[in-house]
Amino acid sequence: MTDKQRSLRRPLLGAALTAAALGLCGVSPRLMAAGKRRVSVREEEIEPGRYRNHPQTRAFIDDMVARHGFPRAELDTYFSQAVYSATVSRLIMPPSTPGRKSWRTYRSRFIEPIRINAGVRFWQENRDTLRRAEAEFGVPASVIVGIIGVETIYGRDMGTFRVLDSLSTLAFDYPDTPNRDARTKLFRDQLADYLLWCRETRTDVYSVLGSYAGAVGIPQFMPTSLREYALDYDKDGHVDLRNSTVDAIGSVGRFLQLHGWEQGRPVIWRIAGDEGSRGIAVAAADGEPWPTRTLNQLTRAGLRVDEPIDLQREGETGVLVVDLPTPDQPTEYLIGLRNFYVLTRYNRSFFYALAVYQLGEAVKAAMG
Template sequence: MREEEIEPGRYRDNPKSRAFIDEMVARHGFARQTLEGWFGQAVYSSTVVRLIMPPATPGRKSWRTYRSRFIEPIRINAGVRFWQQNREALRRAEAEFGVPASVIVGIIGVETIYGRDMGTFRVIDSLSTLAFDYPDVPNREARTTLFRNQLTDYLLWCRDTNTDVFSVLGSFAGAVGIPQFMPTSLREYAIDYDGDGRIDLRSSATDAIGSVARFLQLHGWEPGRPVVWRIAADEGSRGIAAAAADGEPWPTRTLNQLLKAGLRVDEPIEPTREGETGVLVVDLPTPGETTDYMLGLRNFYVLTRYNRSFFYALAVYQLGEAVKAAMG
């Protein structure tokens, strides 16, 4: 069985799905009968609800445990194969969008191990469950709105691309394809990069590569600029980093401000040239260990637009660097 527990027919005559159908007919010109047919076949998944819930007893986040899941031989070797097989598309995307091949490879590796794990949930079921039956948590209203919007964009994307709404499998949260784009990103950023006349993030590595590069470019990627700088290991620098770590993903300070406070950077940079560069402190805690710190630049912030986690953004960057090193 593909999912642990499902409930067919829940959205056939459901007040929330009926209101959604009314809106889609009025705002987007869908045929009511078509929508009623779709939601009559969509199923509620308690597995999706279970997976979207925060843990009952949240543990302390561990950077070193998280990193070990992604910066490891299986993913690095798969990344080398992916880079070798898609060298021309990666070279073209780097030239056109200014995003390094290593960063594109890092994202696709972290997301799906280069298309190996793209998800087994029908997207129509996941998004219907989360749009109409989001669990009772403090941010339920905001999350419900988010997934209603994703469901809207999914149905529009299916109509625009003549895709069967029941044919698309994805993550429990509705992310699709090799780069795991949510439906809104599918509509806004995905491109036909292999020139075959259609956008296919599920089976075209070239389309995935171009779409990831375009996503990062349109979110402000700065070509030729670093992602992170290492902070010196002395106690003073670490203390300043700890005090400046506010969790904000946007560069809120300049390098000069931190240097004047006494922080030292373990990089061959010229403070006179880089003094006004915006930076953020990336804190990387591991329970029972000394917290690691780095300085993130604008490109680190851009990686957090793909996934808002500091751990995620640094794992993407480091996986890409590890694959690049393994390429020789």
């Protein structure tokens, strides 16, 4: 087998990917009929060589040469070995028959014994690093533990897609969806940042594995975040989010700090259970992830907070109403503060942000 053939086969080795938050199932490869250049992954296919002369790839290469000074021959080599993955294309699609959102179902996937116990072990094994990150970035250890637990079960499910292949597929062959243009631009930007990051860190472009969307390592950083926030927290001379829990912890802390984490401040407040408070919450829940109101605006309208807080001192605090629907159950509502908004910078979903917070709290409680 030639070196080129090995590189083309590399993404087929092992099971196909898992992304912890989506619970994807692994799939195993098998070869199709002899003489064809496609390889079947159950019902899906990958196609080596697709981007060698792909018109959109050529335009992307022209841009990278002009804007970032990449040697054209180097990029030609990369994309001659990039592999189109129909599996990636399939997984990025929204469900054909989307179900109703269920907070209780979502929560049960993350706030559960396996993940909590794994979080306790992770915290115990990395206690000093977590304490250091908490002091340096002002982010509680529980929040860092919550993010890493939700993302990859503490490094257990980091994904095994070759990042070059995933990002090439999504940058040049994004599925036909209403938001295709915006998503194509997003993934082309991520692909550009991935190549720049590899050049800046002298990383082998073919060697990095991640999720089907191109997220990398224990904290699942996309390439733009790799360039902007990843940290050599263990001081060994290079950033390694896949193998260094120290780098992962420091990088998550830095990400949250630079997105505006407020040290010592709450993430959420509970809303009282009376009908008046619920009515105000229903009216104020606009789905926006940033604080668009002050607490005074809600309390003057009649909402009561089920927390021991100084309403006068906190009156001008910026807040948002977090709605958590579950089919056939009353929707739950919470007040989110600035730190809740910061968690949505990692993932815009209200479900995600609250699961991170609650998993971290559950692990902290289990620590005793």
